[in-house]
Amino acid sequence: MPALPQHLLTCPVCALALQDVGRTLACERGHRFDAACQGYVNLLTGRGSPFEGDTSGMVEAREAFLDSGHYEPLRRSVVAAALRDAEAPAVALDAGAGTGYYLEALAAAVPGLFPVALDLSKIALRRAARRLPGGVSIVWDVWRPLPLADASVGVLLNVFAPRNPGEFVRVLAPGGRLVVVTPRPGHLAGLEEVGPLLSVPAQKADDVLAAFAGALVETGREDLDYTMSLPRDLARSALVMGPAARHQGPGGTTTPPGQAAPLEVAARFTVQVLARPGHAGRRAGCTAVPGDGTGG
Numbered sequence: 097m098p099a100l101p102q103h104l105l106t107c108p109v110c111a112l113a114l115q116d117v118g119r120t121l122a123c124e125r126g127h128r129f130d131a132a133c134q135g136y137v138n139l140l141t142g143r144g145s146p147f148e149g150d151t152s153g154m155v156e157a158r159e160a161f162l163d164s165g166h167y168e169p170l171r172r173s174v175v176a177a178a179l180r181d182a183e184a185p186a187v188a189l190d191a192g193a194g195t196g197y198y199l200e201a202l203a204a205a206v207p208g209l210f211p212v213a214l215d216l217s218k219i220a221l222r223r224a225a226r227r228l229p230g231g232v233s234i235v236w237d238v239w240r241p242l243p244l245a246d247a248s249v250g251v252l253l254n255v256f257a258p259r260n261p262g263e264f265v266r267v268l269a270p271g272g273r274l275v276v277v278t279p280r281p282g283h284l285a286g287l288e289e290v291g292p293l294l295s296v297p298a299q300k301a302d303d304v305l306a307a308f309a310g311a312l313v314e315t316g317r318e319d320l321d322y323t324m325s326l327p328r329d330l331a332r333s334a335l336v337m338g339p340a341a342r343h344q345g346p347g348g349t350t351t352p353p354g355q356a357a358p359l360e361v362a363a364r365f366t367v368q369v370l371a372r373p374g375h376a377g378r379r380a381g382c383t384a385v386p387g388d389g390t391g392g
Contacts, residue, residue, distance in 0.1 A: 097116050097118070097121075097137075097232065098116075098229070098230050100115065100210075100232070101186065101187055103245050103248065104187060104245060105121065105212075105232070105234075105243055105245070106243050106244060106245055107123035107125070107243070108139045108141055108240075108243050109123075109127045109141060110123060110127060112125060119131040121137055121139075132218070134225060135221075135222065135225025136218065136222065136224070136234065136235060137232065137233070137234050137235070138234075138235040139234050139235060139236055139243050140235055144237075145216055145237035147237060147239070148216070149216035149218065149219070149220065150194065150215075150220050151219070152219050154336060154337055154338070155217065155219045155220050155223065155337075157332070157333040157337040158194060158195060158220075158333070158337035158338075159223060160330065160333045161334050162195070164330055166324045166326065166330070166334075166363070167197070167363075169320065169322060170277065170365055170367075171197065171201045172201075173320055173365075173367050174198050174201070174202070174253065174277060174367060175198075175201050175202050175205050177316060177318070177368075177369050178202055178251045178253065178369075179202075179205065179206070179251075180316065182271075182273060184206045184250075185206065185249075185250025185251040185272070186208070186209065186210060187209070187210045187212065187248060187249050187250055187251075188206075188212070188249070188250060188251040188253065189212045189214065189242075189249045189251070189252045189253070189267065190212070190213050190253040191214050191238045191242070191253070191254050191258075191259075191264070192214065192215060192238060192254060192255065192256070193215045193220075193221075193224055193233070193253075193257075194215055194217070194220045194224070194255075195220050195223035196223060196224030196225075196227035196228050196233070197227070198253055199211045199228060199253060200227040200228060202251070202253070203228060203230065203231065209230075210230065210232075211228045211231030212231055212232055212249075213228055213232070213233040214236045214238060214242070215233075215234075215235070215236070216236065216238075218235055221233045221234075221235060238258050238259075238260050238263075239260055241263055242260070242263045242264075242266075242267055244267045246266055246267065247266075247267070247268065247269045247270065247272075248267055248269065249267045249268055249272055250269055250272050251273055251275065252268055252272070252273070252274045253275050254274065254275065254276045255275075255276075255277040256277060256278070256279070256338065259276070259304070261308050261311070265308065265372065268312075268372040269372070271371065272371070273370065273372070274308075274312060274369070274370045274372075275367065275368070275369055276301075276367075276368045277365055277366070277367050277368075278300040278301055278304060278365070278366050279296045279300070279364060279365060279366075280296060280298075280300070280301075280364040280365065280366055281296045281298055281364070282296070282362050283362060284334060284335070284362065285361070285362040285364075286361035287335050287359065287361055289331075289359060290328070290331050290332055290335050290359070291332075291335050291336075294339060301317060301368055305368070308370055311372070312370035312371060312372055313370065313371050313373060314369070314370050315369050315370065315371045316368065316369035317366060317367070317369070318366070318368075319364075319365070319366055320363070320365045320366075320367060321363065321364050321365075322363050323361070323362060323363070324360075325358045325359075325360055325361075326359050326361050328359070331358075331359045334361065
């Protein structure tokens, strides 16, 4: 486990600072959380979470689809939004990181960035831990108070994931920014031949802005539209990698014989940037310090 930036993570039991001790996160009161052999750390305590993380099938489908490059324009847009007209952050958090696809690109663009991936799915975080060897991947429910210190994050990514407005604002540093990606009506139109789609409400971006009213200021909004030509296997992956997978029958749908032509599928997103008022320091967020094997 790489050395943690100072005063970044907090203990989910007592809220004291967590320090890295080898492959363990520990606080001064003796609460300890060992890293799994796959690289992630589970900070959930008690009964865990009432919500379900992504399944193995969903994660496999997402990896196959993302590796195909069809969401690369979105990934570039997310990184550009995170860095446009701003100091390079020291810490970036992805709340609902999944396999770490977007956070990996941001880390590659900012030398020395410490990435933090939060997700409820252990299966997804196995992949995130491999993508983010210079950071930490944590099993967590974003509806709970986040295990990060106040004003500790320079950039917070939230891509197709639940939002916890109060906690997002709390962990953002002054001048820090939140990048939110939401689908727009018509997103994934063309996949109906593969299986049923979930409807996308209009004005999702306005709903995001309203949720942070008075706390964050919208500094940018971009609609990103393009068409993807998807072979049938990737079309199926695009459908089952997200929440639509939970609304399909046991076997989903199959491709009728003779219909092997690629599908033309719409990609329609909104990328928003919301900033916390105030002045950031030289680099927004915590500052990384060398580790000595005892944390700190």
